[in-house]
Amino acid sequence: MTLPTPISHRLLMAALLSTAFAADSVVAFAADPPGHVTGVGGIFFTSKHPKALAAWYRDMLGLPVESWGGAALRYDAPQHPPLLVWNVFPTKTSYFAPSHSPLMINFAVDSLDAILQKLKAKGVAVIKQDTTDPNGKFAWILDPDGNKVELWEPKPPAAHSASQP
Numbered sequence: 001m002t003l004p005t006p007i008s009h010r011l012l013m014a015a016l017l018s019t020a021f022a023a024d025s026v027v028a029f030a031a032d033p034p035g036h037v038t039g040v041g042g043i044f045f046t047s048k049h050p051k052a053l054a055a056w057y058r059d060m061l062g063l064p065v066e067s068w069g070g071a072a073l074r075y076d077a078p079q080h081p082p083l084l085v086w087n088v089f090p091t092k093t094s095y096f097a098p099s100h101s102p103l104m105i106n107f108a109v110d111s112l113d114a115i116l117q118k119l120k121a122k123g124v125a126v127i128k129q130d131t132t133d134p135n136g137k138f139a140w141i142l143d144p145d146g147n148k149v150e151l152w153e154p155k156p157p158a159a160h161s162a163s164q165p
Contacts, residue, residue, distance in 0.1 A: 051069070
């Protein structure tokens with residue numbers, strides 16, 4: 001089995017998003033028997049300084065960090081993509097570089113330009129930016145622990161033509 005490269009990862013994302021947007025909903029697994037994953041319930045990782053790292057995500061990216069130390073992000077938030085992409089990369093991928101962490105979080109954002117302007121004003125370096133991807137606009141930063149963070153402004157769904165209901 002060949003593992004996806006970042007390019008095929010993006011093509012997979014495009015295919016999934018176009019299918020979900022075209023159908024105006026995510027495909028339900030109602031016909032499948034019980035005993036399968038239905039979505040992501042959380043993202044958990046460790047840090048030597050968890051309170052400081054949570055504050056950084058709150059202050060730099062606007063995550064609504066709660067008193068218990070985490071944030072609850074709603075799937076049905078305005079402009080949020082209708083699905084979450086899960087993917088495993090080979091150990092030797094360069095896609096997570098310059099981070100040495102085996103984890104990268106992709107956050108969907110409402111305006112990449114606005115969030116990058118805020119981040120730059122706060123001294124956060126942007127590693128790379130890509131505004132030519134067919135899935136939307138992307139940028140990458142590192143958090144204080146060295147984890148690579150992917151910021152993604154999805155392309156808006158194609159407008160329905162007048163002939164569609």
